Amino acid sequence: MSDAPTALGGRGGSRTFWLTFSAPLVWIVAFFVIPLSVIWAYSFGRTLGLTEIAITGTLDNYARVAEPVYLLIFVKSVWFAALTTAICLLVGFPYALAMTFASARGKIWLLLGIMLPFWTNLLVRTYALMAVMRNEGYINDALEAVGIGRVEMLHTNFAVIVGLVYVHLPFIVLPLYSALDRMDRSLIEASLDLGAGHISTLFRVVIPIVKPGIYSAILLGFIPALGSYLTPDLLGGPDSQMIASVIERQFKRANDWPFGAALSFILMYLTLILMVAMAIRDRRQARAQEQAA
Amino acid sequence: MSEPMIRFENVTKRFGSFIAVDNVSLEVEAGEFFTLLGPSGCGKTTLLRMLAGLETPSEGRILIDGVDVTGVAPNKRPINMVFQSYAVFPHLNVADNVAYGLKIDRVPAQERATRVQDALRLVKLEDFAHRMPDQLSGGQRQRVALARALVKRPKVLLLDEPLSALDAKLRDAMRAELAAIQQEVGVTFVMVTHDQDEALAMASRCALMNRGTLQQVATPSDLYEYPANRFVADFIGTINLLEGTLSTDEPDHAAVQAEGLDAPIFVNHGVTGAPDSRVWVGIRPEKLAMVPATQPRPEGPAALPPANVTQGTIIRSAYLGSVTLYDVETQGGATFKVARPNGERMADPALPAGESVYLSWEPTAPVVLLT
Numbered sequence: 001m002s003d004a005p006t007a008l009g010g011r012g013g014s015r016t017f018w019l020t021f022s023a024p025l026v027w028i029v030a031f032f033v034i035p036l037s038v039i040w041a042y043s044f045g046r047t048l049g050l051t052e053i054a055i056t057g058t059l060d061n062y063a064r065v066a067e068p069v070y071l072l073i074f075v076k077s078v079w080f081a082a083l084t085t086a087i088c089l090l091v092g093f094p095y096a097l098a099m100t101f102a103s104a105r106g107k108i109w110l111l112l113g114i115m116l117p118f119w120t121n122l123l124v125r126t127y128a129l130m131a132v133m134r135n136e137g138y139i140n141d142a143l144e145a146v147g148i149g150r151v152e153m154l155h156t157n158f159a160v161i162v163g164l165v166y167v168h169l170p171f172i173v174l175p176l177y178s179a180l181d182r183m184d185r186s187l188i189e190a191s192l193d194l195g196a197g198h199i200s201t202l203f204r205v206v207i208p209i210v211k212p213g214i215y216s217a218i219l220l221g222f223i224p225a226l227g228s229y230l231t232p233d234l235l236g237g238p239d240s241q242m243i244a245s246v247i248e249r250q251f252k253r254a255n256d257w258p259f260g261a262a263l264s265f266i267l268m269y270l271t272l273i274l275m276v277a278m279a280i281r282d283r284r285q286a287r288a289q290e291q292a293a
Numbered sequence: 294m295s296e297p298m299i300r301f302e303n304v305t306k307r308f309g310s311f312i313a314v315d316n317v318s319l320e321v322e323a324g325e326f327f328t329l330l331g332p333s334g335c336g337k338t339t340l341l342r343m344l345a346g347l348e349t350p351s352e353g354r355i356l357i358d359g360v361d362v363t364g365v366a367p368n369k370r371p372i373n374m375v376f377q378s379y380a381v382f383p384h385l386n387v388a389d390n391v392a393y394g395l396k397i398d399r400v401p402a403q404e405r406a407t408r409v410q411d412a413l414r415l416v417k418l419e420d421f422a423h424r425m426p427d428q429l430s431g432g433q434r435q436r437v438a439l440a441r442a443l444v445k446r447p448k449v450l451l452l453d454e455p456l457s458a459l460d461a462k463l464r465d466a467m468r469a470e471l472a473a474i475q476q477e478v479g480v481t482f483v484m485v486t487h488d489q490d491e492a493l494a495m496a497s498r499c500a501l502m503n504r505g506t507l508q509q510v511a512t513p514s515d516l517y518e519y520p521a522n523r524f525v526a527d528f529i530g531t532i533n534l535l536e537g538t539l540s541t542d543e544p545d546h547a548a549v550q551a552e553g554l555d556a557p558i559f560v561n562h563g564v565t566g567a568p569d570s571r572v573w574v575g576i577r578p579e580k581l582a583m584v585p586a587t588q589p590r591p592e593g594p595a596a597l598p599p600a601n602v603t604q605g606t607i608i609r610s611a612y613l614g615s616v617t618l619y620d621v622e623t624q625g626g627a628t629f630k631v632a633r634p635n636g637e638r639m640a641d642p643a644l645p646a647g648e649s650v651y652l653s654w655e656p657t658a659p660v661v662l663l664t
Contacts, residue, residue, distance in 0.1 A: 189347055190380035190438075192367045194394035194445065204393075208384040289425050 043261035053257055061262035077243040081225035084164040088172040088221050096176035118170040126234050129163055130154060155237040163231040171220040179213020215278060223271050243267060296359040298323040298481045299449060304353035306339050313339040315505035326475050326482045330492040331502035341451050341485045345374050358448055373442035374451040379434045381426045388422040390437050394445045412444035415474060432463045443478060452484040456491060468494055489529055501525055522664045526575040533629045535574045539566045548597060549574050553627025559600035561656035566663050573662040578632035580658035586649035594656050602653040607646050617643055621652060
């Protein structure tokens with residue numbers, strides 16, 4: 001061991017390390033790792049009575065997920081989340097572009113426009129959406145006024161998608177904005193200078209350069225959308241159930257914690273697979289670049 | 294006389310109440326290496342960006358090769374630009390960066406490949422065609438930007454502070470190389486710089502700007518030897534500026550009584566100022582001769598013998614290798630910077646501080662400035 005003083009090196013350094021990180025470490029272990037492990041263990045168990053669960057190591061709970069009822073809900077959840085993410089991207093990208101090129105004052109207003117709903121309680125926002133979309137709501141009032149007539153919107157899949165887009169838009173816009181804002185403006189000017197039009201510049205320069213930002217926006221939007229509970233529950237109809245509602249039912253009404261745990265963990269595995277796929281892609285790209293050198 | 298390549302006609306650019314470019318009229322001939330020089334905020338970059346189409350003039354017209362391009366979008370102009378930050382596309386390799394503009398123009402693949410190859414050879418990057426920009430040095434990235442602009446065969450190439458981000462040694466090498474490339478391709482270059490050495494070394498002609506207005510447009514040597522006003526004289530190189538009164542003004546000679554000098558300053562040409570008006574006289578440090586006061590007083594011009602000689606004391610000196618720079622204060626309180634070339638080793642020992650000296654100059658040396 002060298003005696004050279006380093007910021008976190010040596011025994012003194014490691015003591016500082018443990019002092020600083022023990023509190024968050026204890027927190028994470030006590031409130032994240034342990035409860036999650038318990039649920040994970042439950043997913044291999046069986047209910048014996050009202051409260052008793054035996055961890056038998058069975059895979060039955062996971063097998064049950066393959067039953068058509070649940071499989072369908074899983075597929076639908078993924079579809080809803082994907083559709084939500086896609087719409088969020090289509091709406092959010094132009095919004096993030098506008099934020100990037102707005103004046104300093106305009107930027108603040110656009111940011112507020114996206115953040116104010118984000119800071120409002122989800123339940124309040126969802127009820128507000130219900131008020132807007134219900135049969136006697138503003139949209140239907142307006143539709144009737146122009147002669148189209150009332151359209152049933154609330155408690156449909158359409159309402160669920162509208163609600164999910166509304167809730168998850170900030171998760172998409174913010175990473176997009178931060179990627180766009182970091183981009184060197186002269187790259188756009190260079191593209192224009194070299195003869196490209198604005199649309200061409202968008203697809204040939206801007207989008208390829210902010211691609212990592214787009215991927216992280218997709219992850220940040222898709223993952224919470226997949227696990228949505230409140231929005232489909234309040235805005236959706238009987239056929240718009242997403243997987244979180246099913247999970248909730250297992251823990252409450254059905255009192256089948258092992259099956260609920262298995263469903264939860266399948267959701268978790270999906271998320272992890274998605275993130276690992278993303279990481280592998282990143283690493284492969286980095287390696288390809290190194291090899292090109 | 295053929296049409297100039299670039300013509301600015303009374304171009305003004307305002308940003309709110311700030312006037313960045315104030316009524317500039319300027320012509321650049323085809324094949325010139327033209328530089329826009331000036332301190333930061335003088336409007337030179339705005340002028341360049343208006344030429345590129347990235348800014349629109351508030352007033353006036355811009356013509357390129359006789360065609361009014363004032364309202365023409367940047368992607369429709371026969372002009373390409375090398376950006377200060379190089380703006381090399383980070384997601385494309387060197388060859389794809391260079392090919393970008395040709396792809397946009399739908400140049401056939403065969404021709405595109407040849408032209409990209411030629412452009413890369415021109416900037417000596419043939420072996421780097423498949424590198425990504427983040428694997429290149431600053432100098433190499435700049436070459437990519439240069440090749441990417443030149444491959445489009447523009448009528449005019451704009452360069453925005455192209456050398457400012459390079460380290461000193463590379464800058465010198467690139468200076469020579471840029472000039473050589475310009476010679477080879479024969480394209481009109483317009484370069485913006487705040488570095489006067491760069492401007493003088495590379496330019497065929499140079500426009501010096503200050504506060505949005507053109508101060509002087511001239512060849513580098515004329516800018517140095519015949520500055521139009523005090524700003525130009527002071528900005529380009531080092532100069533001793535003395536304020537004084539125009540005491541004699543004949544067609545073939547003039548004299549100025551300068552503050553801090555006991556003898557008048559005599560010049561062998563007429564001046565356009567009114568007699569007894571306030572004028573400034575500039576004398577470059579290397580045009581002053583200095584001898585110790587122990588030697589006889591140098592003789593002034595035959596027409597006015599006491600003129601163009603003054604006595605002073607050396608305050609300090611700085612040895613700069615090729616020259617030694619002295620600060621000399623006259624008895625009247627004027628200070629002169631004097632440059633003495635170190636032409637011979639050991640032959641001429643440096644004069645010490647405190648030494649009394651005579652300064653003298655030829656009647657051709659001073660430049661009389663009215664503003």
